[in-house]
Amino acid sequence: MGLRRGRCTLLLGLLTSTFVGFYTLARIFSSSSIYPSTSVPDDVTIPDEVFGLLWFVTAPTEQGRTIVVQGDEGREAFANVGTEMGHALNGPVNPEKPVDMTWYALGSIMSQRQDKDRSRGNNGRGFVNSWSKGSKRNRAGWAERMRVLQEEYPLIVFSKTYCPYSARAKKLLERYDITPRPKIIEVDLRSDAPHIKGILTRLTRHATFPNIILHGHSLGGSDDLLRMHEGGVLRSELEAEGLKVGWNGEDEGKEDVIV
Incomplete structure (x- = not known):
């Protein structure tokens, strides 16, 4: 009888020790989690x-x-x-x-x-x-x-190196002599190109390249850019967003900018 009581006491002690151990580990991991907190300070505005x-x-x-x-x-x-x-x-x-x-x-x-x-x-x-x-x-x-982003990369062009429409858009923007210069992201040179395309499509509703982003807003692709140029509103659109715009072409509005 005494032996059984001894075994029960030993078993109870082991269970208690195990519980305390797990509880301690849980407290440690909860205080130093490798996963980011989702809490946001009240005075912080998270952009789109x-x-x-x-x-x-x-x-x-x-x-x-x-x-x-x-x-x-x-x-x-x-x-x-x-x-x-x-x-x-x-x-x-x-x-x-x-x-x-x-x-x-x-x-x-x-x-x-x-x-x-x-x-x-x-x-x-x-x-x-x-x-x-x-x-x-x-x-x-x-x-x-x-x-x-606002000061250094206000105009970002998601492009593909082999895409004729991307080439046409980049050539047109070069003629406008924009400061800061457009930031060109050649998506096809990245290993995550399909994922970039998927996120861009979801965020901008524009699924093809190039995708021209001005201060977070998509201007569209090459045809959209050309229409703005031919309509005489591309310069004013860029200047309204704080970019400095010149012209390197022979005659602004000429179709020699088209590839």
């Missing part, structure tokens, strides 16, 4: 998703980073953080559905933090514990990102 995509393809900090979707086996979430944890943090996403703005901004935030941790000898592990604290700063950083 199109600006997330524009930042993703233009910012120097995002060079080499690609969009990852379900089924992209073996591809890293972004170039600077080649770890399974980084991949989990950054994706995958579904181009057919809205993508959280945290995702678009994640690469620059995480790669900078990992570089700092590596310099301290932490082998890139330290950013995990500070991620949940940094998510609000990540979202709040859109004010600065929007400033950069």
Whole structure:
């Protein structure tokens, strides 16, 4: 009888220890989650998703980073953080559905933090514990990102290198001598070209290339740009958005700009 009581007491003690252990681990993981918080500070305005995509393809900090979707086996979430944890943090996403703005901004935030941790000898592990604290700063950083997009990349052309319509649009814009110069994104040179196209189509309702984006608003494609040029409204449209516009052609409005 005493032996049975001893076994029961031992079993009860083991169960209690196991419960306490799991509870402690749960508290640890909840306080240092590798997944971004979705909370947004009250004083932060999150821009439309199109600006997330524009930042993703233009910012120097995002060079080499690609969009990852379900089924992209073996591809890293972004170039600077080649770890399974980084991949989990950054994706995958579904181009057919809205993508959280945290995702678009994640690469620059995480790669900078990992570089700092590596310099301290932490082998890139330290950013995990500070991620949940940094998510609000990540979202709040859109004010600065929007400033950069407005001042440096107000006009962005999503193009394809082999596309004659893209070539025609780029030649026409070159004749207008625009400052800041249009930022050209050659989508076909990216490994995530289909995903870029899917997101662009969803956000702008324009499914072909080129897709010309002025301050987050799609002007359309090559034919739309040509109509604006021939109608004499392209210059005024660009200048109204703060761009400086000159002319490099022989005679503004001549059809020699057409490829």
